[in-house]
Amino acid sequence: MNAHEQFADDLALYALGTLQGDERAVLEAHLNGCAECRGELERLRGDSALLAFSVSGPRPPSRSRSRLMEAVAREPRRQEIRETKAERSRWRTWFSAFEWAGAAAALIVVLLLVRQNDQLQRQLSQARGTSASQEAQLQQAKQLVDSLTSPDAVRYVLVAGKTPPQPQGKAIYVAKSGTLVFLANNLPALPPQKVYELWLIPSSGAPIPAGLFRPNAQGSAAVVKPQLPVGVEAKTFAITVEPEAGSAAPTSQPIMVGTQG
Amino acid sequence: MSHAASEVVTTDAMLVSAIRAGDQGAMAQLYDRYSGVVYSVALRVLGETGAAEDILQEVFMQLWRSPDVFDANRGSLPGWLAVIARNRAIDALRKRRPEDEISEVVVSVEPDLVQSVEWNRALEKIRGAMGNMPVPQRSALEMSFFQGLTHQEIAEKTGEPLGTIKTRIRAGLLALRKACSR
Numbered sequence: 352m353n354a355h356e357q358f359a360d361d362l363a364l365y366a367l368g369t370l371q372g373d374e375r376a377v378l379e380a381h382l383n384g385c386a387e388c389r390g391e392l393e394r395l396r397g398d399s400a401l402l403a404f405s406v407s408g409p410r411p412p413s414r415s416r417s418r419l420m421e422a423v424a425r426e427p428r429r430q431e432i433r434e435t436k437a438e439r440s441r442w443r444t445w446f447s448a449f450e451w452a453g454a455a456a457a458l459i460v461v462l463l464l465v466r467q468n469d470q471l472q473r474q475l476s477q478a479r480g481t482s483a484s485q486e487a488q489l490q491q492a493k494q495l496v497d498s499l500t501s502p503d504a505v506r507y508v509l510v511a512g513k514t515p516p517q518p519q520g521k522a523i524y525v526a527k528s529g530t531l532v533f534l535a536n537n538l539p540a541l542p543p544q545k546v547y548e549l550w551l552i553p554s555s556g557a558p559i560p561a562g563l564f565r566p567n568a569q570g571s572a573a574v575v576k577p578q579l580p581v582g583v584e585a586k587t588f589a590i591t592v593e594p595e596a597g598s599a600a601p602t603s604q605p606i607m608v609g610t611q612g
Numbered sequence: 613m614s615h616a617a618s619e620v621v622t623t624d625a626m627l628v629s630a631i632r633a634g635d636q637g638a639m640a641q642l643y644d645r646y647s648g649v650v651y652s653v654a655l656r657v658l659g660e661t662g663a664a665e666d667i668l669q670e671v672f673m674q675l676w677r678s679p680d681v682f683d684a685n686r687g688s689l690p691g692w693l694a695v696i697a698r699n700r701a702i703d704a705l706r707k708r709r710p711e712d713e714i715s716e717v718v719v720s721v722e723p724d725l726v727q728s729v730e731w732n733r734a735l736e737k738i739r740g741a742m743g744n745m746p747v748p749q750r751s752a753l754e755m756s757f758f759q760g761l762t763h764q765e766i767a768e769k770t771g772e773p774l775g776t777i778k779t780r781i782r783a784g785l786l787a788l789r790k791a792c793s794r
Contacts, residue, residue: 360781368702369762400688401788401792402754402785403698406653408656410648410651416640418665419668421641423673423676424636426677481732609725
């Protein structure tokens with residue numbers, strides 16, 4: 352039995368949205384790497400649509416049409432809404448932040464899933480071992496995406512002086528889960544044997560180390576899910592230049608400090 | 613729903629493009645074309661006209677707000693509307709938050725029956741295939757689709773093995789596909 356045959360029945364249940372738990376997680380991992388099964392999933396959804404078409408019933412009442420068209424008239428399309436210059440600017444800033452975060456999250460998810468797929472193939476060849484580790488990785492990826500899109504996520508924008516191009520950092524932080532994603536660009540190159548260190552500045556108490564990083568040749572860097580205590584309310588975030596092994600407490604003045612945005 | 617070829621002068625893709633540009637008339641045309649399918653499936657799942665009307669409103673408003681979630685190059689609009697309506701109705705029935713991201717739901721109906729002059733004949737084939745299905749198979753398929761039951765829940769209700777339920781559901785869907793491809 353090949354992998355496609357093995358997943359055939361589960362694929363039908365997945366198309367109907369009724370596959371749950373481990374079986375669902377394992378199938379989703381397979382779908383990420385299998386275009387053939389994704390195609391079959393679309394066809395199975397089409398088959399289920401046939402089932403929907405087979406239903407005969409009364410026409411919707413005429414009030415439904417009026418209700419819809421009134422709602423449509425009340426809700427002009429987004430592109431028709433005239434945005435003020437300030438609103439456009441704010442939107443672009445937010446879009447940029449989400450674009451970055453989305454790209455980072457997508458990269459992480461892809462890496463996790465590729466790794467997961469490799470593991471899955473090995474497991475299949477060994478007559479399907481446990482899927483617990485894949486499940487955990489999927490959960491990790493899901494948690495990260497949930498954090499990035501959580502209404503509880505507080506975003507900080509870190510800026511430096513006025514010299515162009517202006518270094519910029521964005522930190523997205525969920526205190527209750529201790530989840531942090533930090534992205535930066537236009538950072539100056541570091542002196543030899545030095546590293547940038549990100550600090551969580553709590554509402555009270557000493558700064559907490561939140562990850563070491565070096566920018567690439569373009570001045571971009573990221574810190575994703577560093578080890579942080581859970582439930583610490585952040586006043587802000589800051590960056591210092593530290594010895595390459597990092598420091599337990601800042602040894603220099605911050606070069607960038609966050610403002611909550 | 614009528615599907616004579618002469619009435620489908622404006623394709624679904626053209627109407628969706630017009631909706632993207634904010635054309636309310638295009639929205640009305642699509643509603644007239646497919647509200648019957650959406651309402652029927654929602655009513656079948658929920659069994660209550662008020663709740664079915666809410667699903668009808670929700671599905672079409674979703675299309676109005678985000679027409680880009682449907683990609684005409686990747687699937688059939690009536691198929692997509694029917695599947696989204698069914699999924700939202702099941703969510704309402706089971707009092708849970710929507711589980712799927714609608715932009716990720718692609719529904720391939722081959723051939724594109726709804727815009728075909730063969731629609732009425734295709735409908736007969738679908739209903740014929742359902743009628744010819746062994747009762748346990750049809751029952752498993754309907755419990756899964758119209759009630760949103762998992763194969764475990766169906767197995768508990770029927771006392772049949774889990775594997776048997778899974779196989780019946782898939783075989784049922786494939787039987788519908790086969791009936792319409794002839």
